[in-house]
Amino acid sequence: MKPVRKAVLPVAGFGTRVLPATKAVPKEMLTVFDRPALQYVVDEAREAGIEHFVFVTGRGKQAIEDYFDKAYELEATLEAKKKDAILAEVRAASLPPGASSFTRQQAALGLGHAVLCARDIIGDEPFAVLLPDVIVKGNGRSCLGQMIDAYNEVGGNIVAVDEVPQERVNQYGVIDPVTAGDPTGSGGPLVKMKGMVEKPPVAQAPSRLKITGRYILQPEVFDLLATQTPGAGGEIQLTDAMQRLMGTQDFHAFKYDGKDYDCGDKLLYLEAFAAMALANPELGAKARAVLEDVLKRK
Numbered sequence: 001m002k003p004v005r006k007a008v009l010p011v012a013g014f015g016t017r018v019l020p021a022t023k024a025v026p027k028e029m030l031t032v033f034d035r036p037a038l039q040y041v042v043d044e045a046r047e048a049g050i051e052h053f054v055f056v057t058g059r060g061k062q063a064i065e066d067y068f069d070k071a072y073e074l075e076a077t078l079e080a081k082k083k084d085a086i087l088a089e090v091r092a093a094s095l096p097p098g099a100s101s102f103t104r105q106q107a108a109l110g111l112g113h114a115v116l117c118a119r120d121i122i123g124d125e126p127f128a129v130l131l132p133d134v135i136v137k138g139n140g141r142s143c144l145g146q147m148i149d150a151y152n153e154v155g156g157n158i159v160a161v162d163e164v165p166q167e168r169v170n171q172y173g174v175i176d177p178v179t180a181g182d183p184t185g186s187g188g189p190l191v192k193m194k195g196m197v198e199k200p201p202v203a204q205a206p207s208r209l210k211i212t213g214r215y216i217l218q219p220e221v222f223d224l225l226a227t228q229t230p231g232a233g234g235e236i237q238l239t240d241a242m243q244r245l246m247g248t249q250d251f252h253a254f255k256y257d258g259k260d261y262d263c264g265d266k267l268l269y270l271e272a273f274a275a276m277a278l279a280n281p282e283l284g285a286k287a288r289a290v291l292e293d294v295l296k297r298k
């Protein structure tokens with residue numbers, strides 16, 4: 001079984017749900033407490049052992065490329081001023097030489113189309129997809145790390161899922177588990193599926209298990225994406241191509257141990273910001289006091 005070495009990060013979206021904040025700043029670069037949202041996602045992938053990062057960008061996203069590059073002037077200045085702790089953090093944010101590729105999605109045709117743009121760079125090997133407007137905090141091991149552990153046992157294709165309130169199922173890809181009441185069948189995290197559907201009407205959703213934005217896919221998905229017709233919202237949907245892939249390859253859903261934070265929505269972004277502040281090892285306790293104080297005010 002080929003290992004999962006590369007990850008695709010589709011970062012071309014406009015961030016319409018959080019405008020005007022994203023008018024001139026890529027939504028992936030919005031600060032979540034002390035670092036850009038995208039940094040959490042890249043760190044998750046690194047922890048999982050990903051060696052190469054493929055960013056599918058678009059116009060106006062140059063800040064992303066700069067962020068993961070070396071910042072010579074900044075680093076030299078910090079070094080001269082002996083600001084060693086900050087310097088170490090700045091350096092840790094850049095990616096090693098040759099570990100990143102940037103390609104542009106020229107038109108906003110959908111997530112499936114964005115992933116297809118990475119086809120040549122990925123080549124003929126399994127790969128991960130991480131949607132950067134979702135920060136996933138794994139308990140212990142990162143979400144993608146947990147998925148790669150599962151992949152190393154069962155192979156095939158895997159999507160991360162977790163439960164969402166019924167009234168919100170229409171905002172996500174939703175899976176159709178084989179065993180309704182006990183979706184895992186075994187009580188374990190791997191869920192067998194009959195299908196999946198992108199943004200179903202609330203009354204027609206096959207379950208409350210939404211696709212979280214973390215995927216491990218086999219390269220055969222690219223042939224399907226290349227012929228995929230537009231689906232929900234008139235966009236080329238990754239979910240639709242995965243539904244077709246299920247016809248020929250093993251496909252599991254994976255109930256990861258952790259919690260996701262969607263930074264692409266104003267109120268959920270607030271939740272993400274507060275949660276990352278509270279989870280900060282040095283400043284978490286002080287952040288809690290600040291938040292409690294704000295809540296006490298009229």
Ligand code: G1P
Nearest residue numbers: 111134172173210211212213239
């Ligand atoms: C995308 C996917 C969807 C998934 C969601 C997770 O939707 O198409 O299947 O559930 O991300 O956040 P989007 O949020 O881009 O509309």
